[in-house]
Amino acid sequence: MSEELSFTEAEEQDLYEHFRLVVDKGQSLLRIDKFLMHKIENASRNRIQNAIEAGSVLVNEKPIKSSYKVKPMDLISVVLAHPPRDTEVYPENIPLDIMYEDDDVLIVNKPAGMVVHPGYNNYSGTLVNALVYHFQQLPQLPGNDGRPGLVHRIDKDTSGLLLIGKNERSMAYLAKQFFDHTITRRYIALAWGDLVEDGTISGYIGRSMRDRKIMDVYDDESKGKWSVTHYKVLERFGYVTLIECQLETGRTHQIRAHMQHIGHPLFNDATYGGDKILKGTVFSKYRQFIDNCFEVMPRQSLHALSLGFVHPSTKEYIYFESQLPADFQGVLEKWRNYIKANQSE
Structure with missing residues (x-):
């Protein structure tokens, strides 16, 4: 893992990787969701389709639909979350100050002193440990292992509001807004x-x-x-x-x-x-x-x-x-x- 990605106390660090893929000259016509499944590690077709629906996949700098067929020399840009961590996140019964919640999003008021997700010497007591305990089915976009639901973060010693996506579609949609x-x-x-x-x-x-x-x-x-x-x-x-x-x-x-x-x-x-x-x-x-x-x-x-x-x-x-x-x-x-x-x- 690069030094940049292991830096946990980041002030709203960009958590979305910007892939740029140029389609080979010999590529036959193929639906873009199928094409990307083979290009992006651990990306299911459903997750790719959610990213496309959120406007996170661009071909020649324009959003497309899942049915789009890639053509030779197309320039494909994909906005997804950062590569995975190797650490397993264990649920911990830590109280959360929830400001708002519905089926798609969760807004937490994070106290100062709480690390957002595991890393460095903070492998327990983090916001993610609490989220995993309280919400067992939080999503993880491709490359977002260890950071379920997260679309941004704030420093350990910064207090305040943090936005969580409760399903893959929501995460992709919110991630695109942060990226833009x-x-x-x-x-x-x-x-x-x-x-x-x-x-x-x-x-x-x-x-x-x-x-x-x-x-x-x-x-x-x-x-x-x-x-x-x-x-x-x-x-x-x-x-x-x-x-x-x-x-x-x-x-x-x-x-x-x-x-x-x-x-x-x-x-x-x-x-x-x-x-x-x-x-x-x-x-x-x-x-x-x-x-x-x-x-x-x-x-x-x-x-x-x-x-x-x-x-x-x-x-x-x-x-x-x-x-x-x-x-x-x-x-x-x-x-x-x-x-x-x-x-x-």
Whole structure:
């Protein structure tokens, strides 16, 4: 398995592999679902047909039907999930905070500290272990073994909404929306520094040359994948700023890397340097206040607030929003009180 695919703490990492297949010159006419069954490992005809129905299979850059017959030199693009893991996922009776559920989709409010799926040294206690226990028949698309139902993920220490597909058709339909960046996702974040106005951050995100566990933003497209984050200022505390981030793309650690790139790492984000005092005074009273804040919220200040998507069955756009967790609310309250007390002195 490549290093990239084994990186579990990914900020909404793309979980869909983009296959590009050029049909041989000597290929006879053959239905595309049959053709792909022989080209994609472990792909059943039913799974291929679900991907085609979801618009995830393109021929010469146009969606087609299962009855389409491939022709010599056709360019076929297939959007599916990442290659399988070797680890078996064991069910565990872990409580889930379910925001919404129907026959097709499930929306879970993930707490901070919970890993989304097994990997590295986290082979138990993950969201997937809980999902396998509570929903025995969750689907796995081709190459998605070990990640039943997952169409995206968020970091271990990021809280908030996660979308699960409950059947193969739903997974394929949702995966296509993530691949096309048509899912609406908003995050709430607390960043170091005084951000005065709204803005947009863009660049190519790739692994850092200094530390492969973190991501950097580059100007060179050969070094990463294109990424865009829009942020809006919600509340200013002088030393830190509460912002709302809307993702156009969903790259590994996107918000965290983007904010660090512009000199405003997330509050208490140890990976990106936000666990130090970056703005403010040198007085011991202030240092004690920051230490208290870090104790209240011992993680990066990032929450996946909302999700909006087109439902796989009804084809209607639906939208969900979650509340800020107690630790995030607690830190904001401390900052409000601190600024208020300083203004009155």
